[in-house]
Amino acid sequence: MSKYKIYLLGAIAAVIILAVVPVITQREGTLTWFILTLLFIALAQSWNIIGGFAGQINLGHAALFGFGALVARIILPMGVPFVVAMLGGALAAVVLALIIGLPVFRLKGIYFVIGTLVLAEIMRNVFGNMFPNAFTLPMPMIAKYSMVNRYYVFLVVAIIATLACYLIRYSKLGLALMALREEEDAAKTSGVNVARCKLIALVFSAFLAGLAGGAFVYYAVGIHADYIFSPLWTFNSVVIVFVGGLGSIIGPIIGAAFFVLLQEFFILFIPGGFHLIIFGLIFILIVIFLPGGLIQFADGIGNKIRMKYAAK
Amino acid sequence: MLEIKNIDVYHGDIQAIWDLEVTVQDGEIVALVGANGAGKTTIVETIAGLLKPAEGSIIWDSVCINKLPANKLVDFGISLVPEDKSLFADMSVLENLEMGAFRSASRKQKEKSLEYVYELFPVLKDRAHQRVGTLSGGEQQMVCMGRSLMSKPNLMLLDEPSLGLSPLMVKIIYQALKQANKLGMSILLVEQNVRLALETSNRAYIIENGRCINCGNSSTLLDDEHIKEAYLGKI
Amino acid sequence: MLNLLVQSSINGISIGTLYGLVAVGLSLIFGVMKVLNVAYGEFVVLGGYISFWLLTFFHIDPFLSIPLVAILLFIVGSILYKTILANVSSMQEDLRLKNSLLITFGLSLMTPQIFTAVWTADVRSITPAYSGTSLAIFDYRIGFIPLLSIITCLIIVFALQLFLNKTYFGKSVVATSQSWKGARIVGINVDRTYLITFGIGLAIAGIAGVMIGLIQSLTPVVGMHWTLKALIVVVLAGMGNLWGALIAGIILGIAEAVGVIYMGQYASVIGLVFFLLILMFRPQGLFGKS
Numbered sequence A: 001m002s003k004y005k006i007y008l009l010g011a012i013a014a015v016i017i018l019a020v021v022p023v024i025t026q027r028e029g030t031l032t033w034f035i036l037t038l039l040f041i042a043l044a045q046s047w048n049i050i051g052g053f054a055g056q057i058n059l060g061h062a063a064l065f066g067f068g069a070l071v072a073r074i075i076l077p078m079g080v081p082f083v084v085a086m087l088g089g090a091l092a093a094v095v096l097a098l099i100i101g102l103p104v105f106r107l108k109g110i111y112f113v114i115g116t117l118v119l120a121e122i123m124r125n126v127f128g129n130m131f132p133n134a135f136t137l138p139m140p141m142i143a144k145y146s147m148v149n150r151y152y153v154f155l156v157v158a159i160i161a162t163l164a165c166y167l168i169r170y171s172k173l174g175l176a177l178m179a180l181r182e183e184e185d186a187a188k189t190s191g192v193n194v195a196r197c198k199l200i201a202l203v204f205s206a207f208l209a210g211l212a213g214g215a216f217v218y219y220a221v222g223i224h225a226d227y228i229f230s231p232l233w234t235f236n237s238v239v240i241v242f243v244g245g246l247g248s249i250i251g252p253i254i255g256a257a258f259f260v261l262l263q264e265f266f267i268l269f270i271p272g273g274f275h276l277i278i279f280g281l282i283f284i285l286i287v288i289f290l291p292g293g294l295i296q297f298a299d300g301i302g303n304k305i306r307m308k309y310a311a312k
Numbered sequence B: 001m002l003e004i005k006n007i008d009v010y011h012g013d014i015q016a017i018w019d020l021e022v023t024v025q026d027g028e029i030v031a032l033v034g035a036n037g038a039g040k041t042t043i044v045e046t047i048a049g050l051l052k053p054a055e056g057s058i059i060w061d062s063v064c065i066n067k068l069p070a071n072k073l074v075d076f077g078i079s080l081v082p083e084d085k086s087l088f089a090d091m092s093v094l095e096n097l098e099m100g101a102f103r104s105a106s107r108k109q110k111e112k113s114l115e116y117v118y119e120l121f122p123v124l125k126d127r128a129h130q131r132v133g134t135l136s137g138g139e140q141q142m143v144c145m146g147r148s149l150m151s152k153p154n155l156m157l158l159d160e161p162s163l164g165l166s167p168l169m170v171k172i173i174y175q176a177l178k179q180a181n182k183l184g185m186s187i188l189l190v191e192q193n194v195r196l197a198l199e200t201s202n203r204a205y206i207i208e209n210g211r212c213i214n215c216g217n218s219s220t221l222l223d224d225e226h227i228k229e230a231y232l233g234k235i
Numbered sequence C: 001m002l003n004l005l006v007q008s009s010i011n012g013i014s015i016g017t018l019y020g021l022v023a024v025g026l027s028l029i030f031g032v033m034k035v036l037n038v039a040y041g042e043f044v045v046l047g048g049y050i051s052f053w054l055l056t057f058f059h060i061d062p063f064l065s066i067p068l069v070a071i072l073l074f075i076v077g078s079i080l081y082k083t084i085l086a087n088v089s090s091m092q093e094d095l096r097l098k099n100s101l102l103i104t105f106g107l108s109l110m111t112p113q114i115f116t117a118v119w120t121a122d123v124r125s126i127t128p129a130y131s132g133t134s135l136a137i138f139d140y141r142i143g144f145i146p147l148l149s150i151i152t153c154l155i156i157v158f159a160l161q162l163f164l165n166k167t168y169f170g171k172s173v174v175a176t177s178q179s180w181k182g183a184r185i186v187g188i189n190v191d192r193t194y195l196i197t198f199g200i201g202l203a204i205a206g207i208a209g210v211m212i213g214l215i216q217s218l219t220p221v222v223g224m225h226w227t228l229k230a231l232i233v234v235v236l237a238g239m240g241n242l243w244g245a246l247i248a249g250i251i252l253g254i255a256e257a258v259g260v261i262y263m264g265q266y267a268s269v270i271g272l273v274f275f276l277l278i279l280m281f282r283p284q285g286l287f288g289k290s
Helices: A003-024 A028-053 A061-078 A082-105 A109-130 A139-143 A147-169 A172-182 A184-189 A194-219 A231-244 A250-269 A275-289 A293-311 B040-047 B070-076 B093-100 B110-120 B122-126 B137-150 B167-182 B194-200 B218-222 B225-232 C002-033 C040-058 C062-090 C093-119 C144-166 C168-178 C180-185 C190-215 C223-237 C242-281
Strands: B002-011 B014-024 B029-033 B055-060 B078-081 B155-159 B186-191 B203-208 B211-217 C134-137 C140-143
Touching: A003 A028, A003 A147, A028 A061, A028 A147, A028 A172, A028 A194, A028 A231, A028 A250, A061 A082, A061 A109, A061 A194, A061 A231, A082 A109, A082 A147, A082 A194, A082 C242, A109 A231, A109 C093, A109 C223, A109 C242, A147 A172, A147 A194, A147 A250, A172 A184, A172 A194, A184 A194, A231 A250, A231 A275, A231 A293, A231 C093, A250 A275, A250 A293, A275 C062, A275 C093, B002 B040, B014 B029, B014 B040, B014 B186, B014 B211, B029 B040, B029 B167, B029 B194, B040 B078, B040 B155, B040 B186, B070 B078, B070 C180, B078 B137, B093 B110, B093 B137, B093 C168, B110 B122, B110 B137, B110 B167, B122 B137, B137 B155, B137 B167, B167 B186, B167 B194, B186 B194, B194 B218, B194 B225, B203 B218, B211 B218, B218 B225, C002 C040, C002 C140, C002 C144, C002 C168, C002 C190, C002 C223, C002 C242, C040 C062, C040 C093, C040 C190, C040 C223, C062 C093, C062 C144, C062 C190, C093 C223, C134 C144, C140 C144, C144 C168, C144 C190, C144 C242, C168 C180, C168 C190, C180 C190, C223 C242
Parallel strands: B029 B186, B029 B203, B078 B155, B155 B186
Antiparallel strands: B002 B014, B002 B055, B203 B211, C134 C140
8 A cells, every 4th residue: 555545544544533532531631631732733733834844933923823812712702603713813813924924024044033032022012911811701601611512623623734734745835835944045046936935834824823722712711811922832832843843744743742741741740830841851852863853763763664674 | 295095075975075095295286176066175175174084094294184173283284275265254354364373383473474474465464454355356365375374384275266366366376376385385276277277286186076087297287188178178 | 201211211221231231142152153042041040040049148249249150150051062052063054043043942941940940930139238229310310239230231241342352262252253164274173162152151141140130030931031132132233243232232221211101011012123123124233234
């Protein structure tokens, strides 16, 4: 069977299994773990488009997530179905990215990195001050709160994000992005419209991040503006993508699962945010020794196994 | 004396130099000639310690130097004048030259060395306090050579000194080269201008695709048919 | 009203020189090594905490503790360089930037937790006996500590300038920042130069931290705030200009201090907006070269 068919079957199987999970267990803890993993898959995949495919280290991702969440939360009490609110958030994130993000996106190298970081901080500052109070979900929603519904929402969002990444990766756009990731000037002279490609990538990235933000609002009973714009959302996405495997499709999925698993594990033994020390360390070690992430690690083992069989 | 013995040099995974053997006797001018991309720059940068050979060894005055870090080679009397000049663009001519005498051995003789460089390249004295980034290509090349001379090298490696220079500048540079050589400095010269290289040097190696395909006395090579056809333009 | 403006400006100058100092340290590291240390602010905080301990346990005056803090942070910087940044010196520029960015980013995830573990999440201030005293200049008052802080910052920047321009090692640092290859050709040990530059950069961070602990306060999570301030000022000033960084920092400090009068808590947005404007319209900074 061709590699492609294996992957396809694997993906379908995974989706089916995931779809069935809430039928098997309704335990809140387990569902929460899954939901967080799916959330991070979506968020990481959205970052992957810019950071992995296009190679632009965007440290302002939290702004897109946060803005999507904010707008979704503002629209929600107007009585619209939450799906509309989520989409509203996604679109709002796109608008934000286009208006404010675009000039920053034209920057290169260190200036781009700093620019996105600072931009996200501005957002956090401004919105944190504009909305100092926490938002809670409207009462009727809290009354009808169902984990299972949330689970499926996140499943769909994660699937959309992964699918989008897959389609982009293997499209002409993906090729262009990877070209400009390697060598922007060379890509330009090869006819790639670098500015337009970055723009399209940004739109996708923003949409998915905003969508994830909207979903998060639906899930979290109470949110704080300061929290949804927190740089931790960016950090976590970056760490997940790197640990999983930059630029790959499966990487963020593995990374997210690993990340949430580790987080739950550590929280059992290590109080507070101390698991971040371990994450930071793992992250640094991966950047230095295993820049391809866990995928590279898995590939390496796969190669060793293959070589063993070939020798026989 | 410089002896390069059977070196292989890689750029990442790609092999650039195959099994190269080159010698430079004391006081000689040896040329490495060949077309663009043949590997000549790789060779001199390997000698200068910026690259390391995967196989083989480089011996200078009976000391094996190929494992040494680049910055140590100045102490052994080897100095590189690179193709891209690598000057300190925001520093003045004088400051660049002074940096050439950075290692303490040559620091004490700084004044004398400076005098010598100004003798060879009088225009540098006029521009002593000008920022090197604002100089012309030829003047920059002079600064680069001057900086190298400040470290009182026994072997100077020059990578394409004539590249991009006007004929007058080339003349000045090469005159300075010959003068320095007369005082005992050995020279390994990389040049795309084959005629100029062969006319200036005692011996030469022809490099093609990372391999030495011919070597010998420069005047003999000038008359060689293949050389004439490939590099000098048969009439 | 004028009174308020002038008094605010005076306060702004003292915090502004600190902005300038951290910018100097950060741009030293970036200018020479092309390494972006996103965890820079963490070391500012570390320096402050160390001085806090020295005062609390050994009763060492904060300003006198500065040399000790500088040395300790230099050592920390050297160790960090050797362990996680060493291979960076052989990389090409853009790869170097990306990798150093990510590695120090990972560091910045860890340090707030480490700080919380050691110093707890309580807000700490360094309060020697003379805190709160002030001098009168005409109708205005300037705190004794802020005044000392301004003088210290000026001395440090001056000393750094002397070091870079007059000493051989300093000149090798400058040369390395201008041509990595050229430096090696003239015999400079680039790896060691990087090590020492990084150490000096962190030492400067620590020194700034002492004064921040005196004038403001320290919490385990405020590191990123200072990194951002340093980045903003560096971009505002342009690379490669020590005094420019100091001046830009003072401008930012005054702008924020005055901004608080009109904009209240949104004043910090001023700096961020300045920053974006400069990036878009004058990317070489106020004092940088085109």
